Structure formats: structure tokens, C-alpha cells
Amino acid sequence: MKTKSYILAIDQGTSGTKAIIFDEYGTVVIKTEEPLKSYYPTPGFVEQDPFEIYQSVVNAVKNCISKFNEQFPGEEKNIVSCGISNQRETFVIWDKKGNPLYNAVVWQCKRSIEVCENLRVSNLEGVINATTGLTIDPYFSATKVTWLYENNQRIREAINSGNALFGTVDTWLLYKLTEGKSYKTEYTNASRTLFFNIYDLKWDKDLLKIFKIENINLPEVTFSSDYFGRSTFEGTFHEPLAITGMIGDSQAAFLGEECFGNGMAKATLGTGSSILWNAENLSKQTTNGMLTTIGWSIDGQINYALEGVIVSCGSTLEWLKNQLDTFSSHNDIEPMATSLKSNEGVYLIPAFSGMGAPYWQKDWKASIHGITFGTSKEHLVRAGLESIAFQIKDVINSIEIETNTSLKELKVNGGITANEFLMQFIADLLKTPIANMGITDVSAWGAALISGLGAKLWKNLGDLPKLPKEINKRYVPNDHQENVFDSYRNWTELIKNKKR
Numbered sequence: 477m478k479t480k481s482y483i484l485a486i487d488q489g490t491s492g493t494k495a496i497i498f499d500e501y502g503t504v505v506i507k508t509e510e511p512l513k514s515y516y517p518t519p520g521f522v523e524q525d526p527f528e529i530y531q532s533v534v535n536a537v538k539n540c541i542s543k544f545n546e547q548f549p550g551e552e553k554n555i556v557s558c559g560i561s562n563q564r565e566t567f568v569i570w571d572k573k574g575n576p577l578y579n580a581v582v583w584q585c586k587r588s589i590e591v592c593e594n595l596r597v598s599n600l601e602g603v604i605n606a607t608t609g610l611t612i613d614p615y616f617s618a619t620k621v622t623w624l625y626e627n628n629q630r631i632r633e634a635i636n637s638g639n640a641l642f643g644t645v646d647t648w649l650l651y652k653l654t655e656g657k658s659y660k661t662e663y664t665n666a667s668r669t670l671f672f673n674i675y676d677l678k679w680d681k682d683l684l685k686i687f688k689i690e691n692i693n694l695p696e697v698t699f700s701s702d703y704f705g706r707s708t709f710e711g712t713f714h715e716p717l718a719i720t721g722m723i724g725d726s727q728a729a730f731l732g733e734e735c736f737g738n739g740m741a742k743a744t745l746g747t748g749s750s751i752l753w754n755a756e757n758l759s760k761q762t763t764n765g766m767l768t769t770i771g772w773s774i775d776g777q778i779n780y781a782l783e784g785v786i787v788s789c790g791s792t793l794e795w796l797k798n799q800l801d802t803f804s805s806h807n808d809i810e811p812m813a814t815s816l817k818s819n820e821g822v823y824l825i826p827a828f829s830g831m832g833a834p835y836w837q838k839d840w841k842a843s844i845h846g847i848t849f850g851t852s853k854e855h856l857v858r859a860g861l862e863s864i865a866f867q868i869k870d871v872i873n874s875i876e877i878e879t880n881t882s883l884k885e886l887k888v889n890g891g892i893t894a895n896e897f898l899m900q901f902i903a904d905l906l907k908t909p910i911a912n913m914g915i916t917d918v919s920a921w922g923a924a925l926i927s928g929l930g931a932k933l934w935k936n937l938g939d940l941p942k943l944p945k946e947i948n949k950r951y952v953p954n955d956h957q958e959n960v961f962d963s964y965r966n967w968t969e970l971i972k973n974k975k976r
Contacts, residue, residue: 482551483927484540484558484717486533487920488645489725490514490566490582490747493529495536496917497544497555498924500933502941504917506547508539515579520586523579526568529645530652537709552713559721559927561728561919562645564668567617569624569631569692570641570648574656577634580645581620586829588619589838591626595619600686607673607680609768611836615785617644618670622687641693644669646722650704653719658705661695663778664727667770672697674770677778699773700727701930720930721923723772726750728922730781731772733887733913736937741875741883743868744919745890748832749786751868753875753883754779765834766871766878774929774937782878784833784871788826788842790892792860795828802853813858813897818959821846823970824859826867834874835971845970861895865902866967872906883908889918896951903951904960910951 480499487494492512497505510532515523545552565583570576581587592612595604601612610616621642624631634640643651644665650658666672671683677697684690698704700723706716723731726744730752733742741753752771771781793809796802803809823845825831830838844859872883886908893899893912903910915921928934934941 479554481933482555483924483931483933484537484555485917485920485924485927486537486558486560486649487725487728487917487923488529488533488560488562488649489919490563490584493532493536494917494920495533495540496920496924497540498921500928500941502921506540506544507917508536508543510536510539514582520589522582522585524566524582526570526576526580526648529568529580530649533649533653534710534712538712541709541712553715555713555717556933557718557720557927557931558707559723559923559925559930560646560649560719561723561725561923562649562665564644564665564724564726565615565617567621567642567644567669568648569621569634570643570651571634571639572641574651577631577640578624578628580648581617581624583615584829585620586614586838588614588623591619591622592838595686604670604683604686607675607683608670609667609674610670611767612670613836613838615832616668616670618683618687618689621689621692625688635689635692638691638693640691641695642689643695646724647695650719650722653707653709654705659695660704660722661697662700662702662722663697663770663773664700664724665722666697668724674768674780699775700926701774703930718931719927721925721927723923723926725919726752726783727770727772727781728919728926729889730922731925732915732918732922733889735771735887737884739881739884740887741872741885742887742889745789745864745888745892747790749789749864749868749890751784751786751833751871751875753782753879755782755879765836766874767833772926774926782875784875786864786867786871787829787832789864789867790890791828792824792826792863793857793892796856796860800853800856802856809857809861810895810897812854813861813895815854816858819855819858819862819963820850821966822851822855822859823967824856824863825970825974826860826863827974833871835870837974840974843974861898862901862963864892864898865905866964868902869905869964870971885909885911887911887913889913889915899949899951900954901960903953904957905964907953909953912949914949
């Protein structure tokens with residue numbers, strides 16, 4: 477009888493860390509979670525404690541393995557490897573003794589707006605985009621590293637003296653888990669820093685000079701599926717476990733959603749949204765507000781993707797709940813939206829932290845339009861939901877124009893996908909089927925897949941386990957949805973007015 481193999485997947489996200497053991501067929505065997513705090517020292521600043529990030533991982537893994545050993549005594553030796561997915565642009569700077577020099581600066585942090593403006597005034601947008609595939613924006617790591625260099629004496633002295641190590645969260649975790657023996661990252665995380673050349677696949681010396689950090693230490697960059705080191709996770713395992721996969725969380729979901737063909741795309745709907753599109757038709761500079769990024773990398777194969785980043789999705793609904801008290805439970809949202817035949821001209825433009833793709837307008841403010849004495853809480857909630865669909869439509873339109881390719885199917889994941897009204901609205905608006913694989917932890921599943929490839933549990937993409945098709949929830953576009961397209965036309969007019 478064949479012995480079953482298992483993979484430990486760690487999904488280190490902004491709000492917490494999950495540790496999940498999958499079997500080789502994709503079944504979740506054990507799952508544990510640990511919460512993680514964010515800190516807001518001043519408006520627009522978002523930070524996390526690097527040790528709290530690390531400890532959340534260790535605690536989640538300890539609890540996970542403890543439960544696994546209780547249920548499957550003697551099977552620990554069949555856990556073949558570990559894969560890590562992580563919040564992407566968040567970074568840590570530490571010294572050569574492994575001590576953080578500052579808190580982790582989170583992807584949501586806006587402290588470097590002025591740095592970005594100065595770079596634009598210097599006409600560096602084209603140079604940076606041609607090399608990194610990204611746009612100048614506080615969302616990415618580099619400008620916030622510059623801000624720290626300019627505003628924190630300890631950081632500046634450490635960088636100038638060559639004593640500062642930079643890493644995104646994957647690198648920080650790996651460094652701590654291996655007690656400083658392994659200082660590596662992989663291509664998807666490197667591609668989000670704003671100083672990595674995604675075509676030459678190396679750190680860009682010219683950009684490091686532009687960002688004033690040419691003396692900073694940077695990790696070795698390799699494929700997402702590779703050998704990164706071993707760890708006992710502070711004594712959790714009797715024998716050190718091989719870490720054979722690391723990947724950014726959105727890219728992990730992209731892989732987990734099986735977006736392997738041209739015209740396949742996924743949308744992760746959480747606090748914000750990341751839409752990734754498999755890009756066979758790729759040009760080095762995009763013209764429609766899209767980003768070019770590395771989707772995944774496997775043993776000599778680099779897969780590129782176009783990405784549309786939407787800043788506010790779930791956060792819009794949280795604002796409606798917490799600030800306007802429009803509903804008390806997320807279970808209320810769908811009945812409120814479906815109680816209306818249409819939204820009667822009420823629109824919400826969710827530029828609470830500016831707007832991401834395809835507009836990249838960090839200075840825009842949120843606004844509500846079309847309010848009358850007859851406007852109710854239901855209208856506001858529905859406007860919030862429709863704003864998510866309209867932003868996805870904006871991104872998909874831009875990518876279709878960029879690639880001259882039509883969307884075949886949109887895979888969706890994230891908590892908001894439980895809202896069937898919104899999913900059907902998106903399908904109708906895109907005139908394209910929407911598929912929900914039904915995996916709650918698709919980023920963790922992607923991390924498990926990339927780790928299994930790195931451990932040679934599977935040979936290639938075609939060898940990956942296929943998840944049961946019956947768990948899919950599909951939404952097929954309805955015919956004769958003129959009101960949906962009328963609403964979108966009105967949305968685009970409001971956006972045009974915002975630009976003026």
C-alpha cells in the first residue's frame with residue numbers, strides 16, 4: 477500500500493497566518509490560524525512587528541503539527557516539504573545579527589507619496605516601468621525604503637555601512653527559520669519591490685542608485701519552486717523540514733486557480749483585489765494602467781502575468797458597516813442588495829486610499845453620487861457591491877485592449893465570493909463565466925503546489941493533482957442585462973469627471 481504524502485503550507489497574510497497540511501490530492505487535513513496586528517503610528521502609516529510576524533508563523537505551525545500528530549500518530553515523517561506564501565510588498569530591514577532595524581512596512585502604507593512625486597517630476601516613470609513592469613506608487617517597496625533612508629538615522633547608517641539586509645516577508649521568515657543560514661527570495665516577490673529587473677531577472681543597480689539604497693544587502697533570487705533551506709520551526713519537527721517553495725500570495729492563488737492558459741485570469745477579492753491574467757502576449761511597456769509581473773517560476777520556466785490592483789473592495793463594505801452603520805452582519809448584505817430591482821442611479825466611487833488600476837490616482841477621494849430623499853441604506857450597500865464589479869470590469873477591459881485577447885473565464889476567490897448577487901452581477905457585466913473553485917485557502921494551496929514541485933513530488937504543471945470539479949460554483953452571464961451595462965456607462969462617465 478502506497479504511503480500518503482503531505483505538504484505543510486504557510487500562508488502569511490496581512491491580518492494573520494494560516495498553517496495548513498494538505499495531502500498529495502489537495503485535501504485539507506489540518507488547518508490552524510494565528511491573528512496578526514497592524515500598527516498605525518500616524519495617519520497613512522501602516523506597520524507590523526517583524527517578530528510578531530515570525531511568531532505568528534511559528535505558533536500556527538506548532539498548533540498545526542500538534543493536531544496532526546494527535547490525529548495521525550507516526551505520520552509526521554510523511555510531511556515531505558513546506559511551502560510559504562506571503563503578503564507581497566511588505567518588507568523588513570534587519571542587521572547582520574538578525575535584529576530588525578525598524579518595524580515591517582506594510583504594502584498599505586502611504587508614507588512615501590512625496591518620494592513618488594519627486595521621482596515622477598524627474599521623469600523616471602518610463603525608466604522604472606520598462607525595467608520592473610510596475611508604476612511609481614507607494615504600494616511597492618522601494619519608495620518606502622527610500623523614505624526610511626531619508627528619515628531614519630539608524631536605517632541610513634546601516635545601509636551606508638553595508639550592515640542592512642532587505643527582505644520581503646518570505647525572506648525575513650526564511651532567514652529566521654534557518655537561523656540566518658539562508659538569505660533568499662524568489663522571482664514573484666522580487667518582482668514587487670520596484671528595483672528588480674523582471675526581464676533580466678536580477679536586481680537593478682541603476683534603480684538602487686535612484687532609490688539611494690545601492691549599499692543595501694539583497695537576497696539571492698531563485699525560482700518559486702526550489703530548495704530554500706531546512707527548519708525545525710523551533711523544535712516543532714524532530715527532523716528539519718525542507719522548505720521547497722516560496723511565492724507571493726496573489727501569485728500563489730493564481731497558480732492554485734490553475735490559470736495556465738492565455739486569456740485565463742483570477743481575481744482575489746479581499747480587502748482589495750488583485751486580478752492576474754496569464755500573459756502570453758506580453759510587451760515590455762503597458763499603456764493601459766496595467767502592471768507586468770512574474771506569475772510564477774518553476775525550474776527554468778518563468779511565467780509572466782498582467783496585473784490590475786484594486787485598492788478598495790472588502791474595505792468599502794467594512795467602511796459602510798463600521799462608519800455608516802448600514803448593516804450589522806455581512807449576512808445582511810445580499811438580501812439588502814437583492815431587495816432593489818435596480819440601484820436607481822446611486823454610485824459609490826471607493827477612492828478611500830486613492831484608486832489603483834487602471835487609473836493609479838493616489839490623490840482621489842471617495843464619493844457617493846445620485847443620492848435623493850428616497851435613498852436608503854440598501855442603495856448604499858448595493859452601490860458598494862456594484863463598485864467592486866465596475867472596478868473589475870475596468871481592469872479586464874484594459875487587459876483585453878493591452879493583449880488583444882478576450883477573457884475566457886474569470887476564476888474568483890476570497891471571502892466576498894460568497895455573495896452570489898455580486899458574482900452574478902460580475903458575470904453579467906463581463907459577459908463571461910465566473911468560476912469559484914470553492915477553496916477557501918487558495919493561496920495556501922498554491923504554496924503547497926509550488927512546494928510539491930520543488931520537492932519533486934510532482935514533475936510539472938501537468939502532473940499537479942486536479943481538484944474535484946463538483947466543488948466549483950459557476951455563474952453564467954444572463955442575456956438581456958441592459959440595465960447592468962447602462963449602470964456601467966454611468967460609472968465610466970463619473971470616472972471621466974473625476975479625472976478632470
